[in-house]
Amino acid sequence: MVGKKSKQALFREEGKYVDRINSKNHYVEFLKRDDQVLALRQQQDERFNARNKAAVDIDRARAQAAQEGLQFTEPDPDFDDDMAMDDVDMENYGSKTIVINVGSQNMRLGLATDALPKTVPMVIAKKAARSETEDSEPQPKRIKLDAHVPSEEWFGEEFAKEYNAMSQEFRTYRRTNKRRVLPNSRELVTKWNSSTPPERIPEHSDPLRIDWTELPTNAAKAPDYFIGSAALRIPEKSKPRYHLHWPMRHGWLNEKDYDNHNALERDFFLILEESIKTELGLTNKREWNQYSCVFIIPDLYEKVFVAKVLDEFIRDFGFQRVCFIQESLAATFGAGYGAACIVDMGAQKTSVSCIEDGMVIEESRVNLKYGGYDVTETFVKMMLFDRLNYSDLNLMRRHDFLLAEELKQGFTTMSDENITVQAYDYHLRASGQETRKYTFKIYDEGMLAPLGYFRPTIFDHSEKLVGRHKLIPRSVDLYNAHPNDPLSPAQMAVIAYVNQAIPSAVMPALAKTVRLTPMVSTPIKQQQQRPLGIPAHLNGEQDATPLSSPAASPPQEENGTPHPTGEDAAGDENAGDKGAQPDTEVMDRTVPIMPLEQAILTSIHHGSGNDERRRREFMGSIMLIGGASKTPNLGPYLEMKLRAAMPQYPKEILVSSPPRELDPAVLVWKGGSVFGKLRMTNDSWIGALEYDRLGSRILNYKCMWHW
Structure with missing residues (x-):
């Protein structure tokens, strides 16, 4: 028996079948209006409540004035968006706002009303069986360290070749500048240093002796940890022993020196918590729910880290509200600039970004993994290479680390005007030992070390990526599992440059063959002519495929925008629209x-695109900030290098320091304090209620940039 056919089957047979669709209107409004989003709805409610409160206050004041027979002048209840909230409703808003800027070597924090922040070394010393000096090999690393091995071989053939090449180029540079060059300058330095012993001074006769951190005689009563400067002043052979830990390295959480992520995060937040208590005097943690916090993050941040900071600040620290601002944007707030190219030179990280109209241009962000500490380490290596009479200098020792930083600040410069063989002295102060006064000579080491900013191959990059993502996973997209941390075309140009030009900075590959597949953050554009004067390597005119790949890659576009190749593009139909990872x-x-x-x-090239006006504007407003930027004459030297690279802009290029004699080391923090007092930041604040309901998803609505 044949079964009964459905109407759809009959329609198919007759060629009359059409897809039956409900005739009702399927238009929906889900999350298409502001009042449907919790974060935006709450902002509107806060503004509505503020207006109601202001209206009630005005009515009350009017009634009281009428009762007393006084004339009443109605105030304006609305505030200018850019007005600092210094005194509203008899309350100083900045006095309840904490601003935190964390660096790899130092953290700066304070209240938004403070003129200058407190500076705290980002280090914690914890009880341990052995100190970090006893557990680690000396720094800088000596490849060959023996009484019979000359100092020229301590750091390997590559360093010796690079150092000698830089020294020879420096001689040529001085002759070009009509400077006097002695042929035996290096020999004069090494002969003096190798034959001059130190002078010993009793500790009680040293007027500048160091106050070391005191420990109780009973080791059992010693604190479990110290943070900041107190940690660096613990004697090396203390009882009990303490081990120094640096939770931040190269702008990332330091996964290399930790065994589990809980210990790493605990140390990081413990330094923040104790610094707030000791430096700001907020010892009662129960009162922190009255305070807000502005936390400054890198331009190229890691989402997992930012989400963890938000969670800790809301749940454990108990702050009333939290907001985030990017470093370069904070710098423009501090300097009062509307558009600029910000060059932030820290201890272990240097970032470059272009800012326009109060926003970081995403395509322009660059994050370089070198800074002032690399100069310190290289300066020490160069002096040891030239037989410094304190040949045992070890940056893993606390007093040697402080001495090396002092030597760098005192003797490095970017001016060759006074570079001659000169004698200087320094004092080595160690706990429980006599002070030793060393007289030493240097020649060109003081300028060649900071020249590493322009020739980074002289720096040691061998361990900067060790342990990367060993403990903390990369943030990935929930739908396609692709990494979704921000990345810019400018940063990808840096990666491609390293893979081609600096093989020593590329760690060994895994067993499988890998291929560099750059990301695009914008749709692929039509071919455009390379702007006049832009070097080829800045414009993407290079083969981004390492030699390990047997397949030839398609030619790059002239505008330098990286784009997917091969199977990456084939595997995603929309690769050209949203970009390959x-x-x-x-x-x-x-x-x-x-x-x-x-x-x-x-x-600047990626930030300005093909707009010549914007390119000239950024080139004329390059601002050097950060502690490492305080190297004498660094700005004029950088300006000279930029003009040599771009001769078609002889007058437009200008490198400047922060205005109004602001300290470049604290400018970012200062901008964060200004940002925290502006009414416009109300849209960026994240409260406990919003976070409890939405979690880290709230950052999509609250960040001033594309999260």
């Missing part, structure tokens, strides 16, 4: 470094 293995094993002047030009 970079090969994470290649990213994780490439140290992003580039000569500083080239990094700045790369950032």
Whole structure:
């Protein structure tokens, strides 16, 4: 028996079948209006309540004035969006706002009303069986360390070749500048240093002796940890022993020196918590729910880290509300600039970004993994290479680390005007030992070490990526599992440059063959002519495929925008629209470094696009900030290098320091304090209620940039 056919089957047979669709209107409004989003609805409610409160206050004041027979002048209840909230409703808003800027070597924090922040070393000393000096090999690393091995061989053949090449180029540079050059300058330095012993001074006769951190005689009563400067002043052979830990390295959480992520995060937040208590005097943690916090993050941040900070600040620290601001944007707030190219030179990280109209241009962001500490380490290596009479100098020792930082600040410069063989002295002060006064000579070491900013191959990059993502996973997209941390075309240009030009900064590949697949953050554009004067490597005119790949890659576009190749493009139908993701293995094993002047030009090129007006504007407003930027004459030297690279802009290029004699080391923090007092930041604040309901998803609605 044949079954009964459905109407659809009959319609198909007759060729009359059409897809039956409900005739009702399927238009929906889900999350298409502001009042449907919790974060935006709450902002509207707060504004509505503020207006109601202001209206009630005005009515009350009017009634009281009428009762007393006084004339009443109605105030304006609305405030200018850019007005600092210094005194509203008899309350100083900045006095309840904490601003925190965390660096790899130092943290700066304070209240928004403070003129200057407190500076705290980002280090914690914890009880341990052995100190970090006893557990680690000396720094800088000596490849060959023996009484019979000359100092020229301590750091390997590559360093010796690079150092001698830089020294020879420096001689040529001085002759070009009509400076006097002695042929035996290096020999004069090494002969003096190797034959001059130190002078010993009893500790009680040293007027500048160091006050070391005191420990109780009973070791059992010693504190479990110290933070900041107190940690650096603990004697090396203390009882009990203490081990120093640096939770931040190269702008990332320091996964290399930790065994589990809980200990790493606990140390990081413990330093923040204790610093707030000791430096700001907020010892009662129960009162922190009355305070807000502005936390400054890098331009190229890691989402997992930012989400963890938000969670800790809301749940454990108990702050009333939290907001985030990017470093370069904070710098423009502090300097009062509307558009600029910000070059932030820290201890272990240098970032470059272009800012326009109060926003970081995403395509321009560059994050380089070198800074002032690399100069310190290289300066020490150069002096030891030239037989410094304190040959046992070890940066893992606390007093040697402080001495090396002092020597760098005192003797490094970017001016060759006074570079001659000169004698200087320094004092080595160690706990429980006599003070030793060393007289030593240097020649060109003081300028060649900071020249590493423009020749980063002289720096040691061998361990900067060790342990990367060993403990803390990369943030990935929930739908396609692609990494979704921010990445810019300018940063990808740096990665491609390293893979081609600096093989020593590319860590060994894994067993499988990998291929660099750059990401695009914008749709692929039509071919455009390379702007006049832009060097080829800044414009993407290079083969981004390492030699390990047997397949030839398609030619790059003239505008320098990286785009997917091969199976990456074929595997995603929309690759040209949303961009392919970079090969994470290649990213994780490439140290992003580039000569500083080239990094700045790369950032400006990608930030300005093909707009000549914007390019000239950024080139004329390059601002050097950060502690490492205080190297004498660094700004004029950088300006000279930029003009040599871009001769078609002889007058437009200008490198300046922060205005109004602001300290470049604290400018970012200062901008955060200004940002925290502006009414416009109300849209960026994240409260406990919003976070409890939405979690880290709230950042999509609250960040001033594309999260």
